[in-house]
Amino acid sequence: MELNFTDNLFSLNPGDVVTKRNLFDLIQFSKVQDSEYWSGDSNIINNTPQQGINWIGDLPDTKGVLIKTRPGSYKEDGWSDDNQSSYHYSFKARNNVISFKEKANQVLISQPQHLYPIFLFTESGDTWVYEGAFSVSTIEDTYVVLSRYMPNLIAEPTDEYNKQQHYEGSKSYVTHLMAERNGAIVKKVKQSREWICDICNSIFNDKYKVKYIEAHHKVPISTYSSQHKININDFSLLCPNCHKAVHIYMRKDGMEYDEIRRLLQRENA
Ligand SMILES: [Zn+2]
Ligand SMILES: [Zn+2]
Numbered sequence: 001m002e003l004n005f006t007d008n009l010f011s012l013n014p015g016d017v018v019t020k021r022n023l024f025d026l027i028q029f030s031k032v033q034d035s036e037y038w039s040g041d042s043n044i045i046n047n048t049p050q051q052g053i054n055w056i057g058d059l060p061d062t063k064g065v066l067i068k069t070r071p072g073s074y075k076e077d078g079w080s081d082d083n084q085s086s087y088h089y090s091f092k093a094r095n096n097v098i099s100f101k102e103k104a105n106q107v108l109i110s111q112p113q114h115l116y117p118i119f120l121f122t123e124s125g126d127t128w129v130y131e132g133a134f135s136v137s138t139i140e141d142t143y144v145v146l147s148r149y150m151p152n153l154i155a156e157p158t159d160e161y162n163k164q165q166h167y168e169g170s171k172s173y174v175t176h177l178m179a180e181r182n183g184a185i186v187k188k189v190k191q192s193r194e195w196i197c198d199i200c201n202s203i204f205n206d207k208y209k210v211k212y213i214e215a216h217h218k219v220p221i222s223t224y225s226s227q228h229k230i231n232i233n234d235f236s237l238l239c240p241n242c243h244k245a246v247h248i249y250m251r252k253d254g255m256e257y258d259e260i261r262r263l264l265q266r267e268n269a
Helices: 006-011 020-029 103-109 160-180 183-192 204-208 240-253 257-267
Strands: 017-019 045-047 053-056 064-069 086-090 118-124 127-139 143-148 214-217 235-238
Touching (some): 017 020, 020 127, 053 103, 086 127, 127 183, 183 214, 214 240
Antiparallel strands (some): 017 127, 053 064, 086 143, 118 127, 127 143
16 A cells, blocks of 8 residues: 555555654654645644654644554553454653643543544555554553444445445444443533433432443434544433433434433333
C-alpha cells in the first residue's frame, strides 16, 4: 500500500502494510508546501520528535491520530486480549513525568470528545502493519485503552445502496456506543442529575437497594459526523430495561430518542 496523501490513511484496511520510508515521508512532507505529499493546511501531520505518535491537524480540528508501536517498548503497551480488540497505549513521559499539557497526550485525552479515529500501526521489520482504527475507551493514570472503532456490526449487504446505508448506520451506532462508554463524561452526567429513569420514572435503588443508572446518548445518529462533539446535555439517564429497549428500536427501526421515548411512555400509560 502506497500512501501519497494524508487522506489515504482513511482508506486503509486492517492488515495493509506500509513501508517505514513511505510513512516517514508522508509525515515529514505533509508539512512542506509544494512537496508531492502536500494536501493542504488541514492535512498537515504534526508530531513532537521521536514519540511514535502523530496527529492530523491541531486540536480542536484534529482529524485523526497515528500511533506507531512496538509492543512492549513501554511498560503498559500491548494488546490487552487475544482477540486484539483493545490495545494499551502509554502516555508520553519525559524523565518519567507525564504532562497532560503535552500535545501528544492531549490528542489521546481529547479523542472521546471529538471521536476522530486513531490509526494503529505495529512494527514488522522495515514496515508498519496497519491494525485498524481505534477509539479511546478508558483513560487511566499512565495509559489509555484503545478499542476498535468498528466492531463486527456490518451485516450482509444486499446491494450497493443498502451496503452504503448499512455501513453508515453501523458506524454511527458504534460512535453512539463509544459516546456512552466515555467514562469521564458519563460520570459528569451522573453526578449532575437525580437517578430517575427518564422514560419509566423508576428509581433502581428503591426496588433493588442498589444505586444504579445508565447514561444514554440521545443525539440522533443520523446527525452524527466525524466532527460531532459530546456534551453532557446530550445524555439522558435510563434504567437498564428502558435503555435496552431504546437501543433495540434504534437499531431495528432507526428511530430517534424522543420518538422512542414517546412510544414507550404511551405503551406504559
Ligand atoms: Zn426505565
Ligand atoms: Zn444508549
